[in-house]
Amino acid sequence: MLENVKQVILVLSGKGGVGKSTVSTQLSLTLKEKGFKVGLLDIDLCGPSVPYLLNLEDQNIHQSPEGWVPVYLDKEQKLGVMSIGFLLKSRNDAVVWRGPKKTSMIKQFLEDVYWQDLDYLIIDTPPGTSDEHITVMENLRQVPQCSAILVTTPQEVAIEDVRKEITFCRKTGIPIMGIIENMSGYECPTCSECTNIFSSGGGKSLAEISKIQYLGCIPIDPRVGALAGKGLAAIKELPECTTSKVFNELANKL
Numbered sequence: 020m021l022e023n024v025k026q027v028i029l030v031l032s033g034k035g036g037v038g039k040s041t042v043s044t045q046l047s048l049t050l051k052e053k054g055f056k057v058g059l060l061d062i063d064l065c066g067p068s069v070p071y072l073l074n075l076e077d078q079n080i081h082q083s084p085e086g087w088v089p090v091y092l093d094k095e096q097k098l099g100v101m102s103i104g105f106l107l108k109s110r111n112d113a114v115v116w117r118g119p120k121k122t123s124m125i126k127q128f129l130e131d132v133y134w135q136d137l138d139y140l141i142i143d144t145p146p147g148t149s150d151e152h153i154t155v156m157e158n159l160r161q162v163p164q165c166s167a168i169l170v171t172t173p174q175e176v177a178i179e180d181v182r183k184e185i186t187f188c189r190k191t192g193i194p195i196m197g198i199i200e201n202m203s204g205y206e207c208p209t210c211s212e213c214t215n216i217f218s219s220g221g222g223k224s225l226a227e228i229s230k231i232q233y234l235g236c237i238p239i240d241p242r243v244g245a246l247a248g249k250g251l252a253a254i255k256e257l258p259e260c261t262t263s264k265v266f267n268e269l270a271n272k273l
């Protein structure tokens with residue numbers, strides 16, 4: 020049920036492994052820390068990683084007369100999470116479904132989850148432009164406050180795929196809020212010097228060429244990888260650093 024949601028943000032990427040789930044979870048945690056009510060919906064049916072990233076793997080979702088009740092990360096129920104991962108018996112279970120079954124599951128996720136008044140609903144999507152995306156776009160087109168954040172890494176192959184995401188969003192009528200470049204150089208945790216391991220600045224120049232807002236770059240930061248599985252502690256354990264600054268600035272732009 021999206022009637023009670025003020026703003027929906029889709030997190031998209033052309034490729035897997037570029038940090039889409041990391042951006043979705045860190046952004047959700049940052050918004051929650053700022054006092055907002057946040058929902059995080061993981062519709063990556065074939066690779067749901069949000070329950071793992073937030074240390075919620077042993078949780079189950081429940082049915083109520085109003086619909087599916089999300090799993091809440093905190094007592095105050097400021098951050099609710101919904102993922103196909105909660106419906107699988109184990110992390111190693113695979114979802115082997117054809118398009119129509121995937122479509123109906125996504126529709127259920129969009130229509131039947133009982134989100135109580137949310138400031139933000141962050142949707143972590145699978146990579147690419149598949150059935151899942153088309154279903155989401157069709158259902159969200161009517162939501163007035165809905166936009167997409169595109170995540171890329173600096174390599175040319177990843178940038179090429181983001182171009183396709185831009186075309187997809189433009190064709191389906193979902194406004195693009197901006198592009199974020201992840202794994203943009205390695206920042207030494209001791210001296211903060213940044214080394215560009217891959218090329219850099221690809222996300223920024225694509226944003227300029229495509230006339231899309233550039234939302235910043237996150238360096239490769241071993242602390243980010245180490246946050247996986249820490250749940251609520253993840254935001255508290257990330258010290259003042261470039262990564263936390265980028266998420267703070269991103270949250271302020273929403």
Ligand code: ADP
Nearest residue numbers: 035036037038039040041202238239240243244
């Ligand atoms: P996706 O959702 O695009 O498949 P993930 O968010 O799952 O990607 O990230 C893939 C892996 O890269 C994860 O192990 C994650 O912890 C790690 N990762 C993502 N961003 C960073 C970063 N900026 N620095 C270090 N590790 C990162």
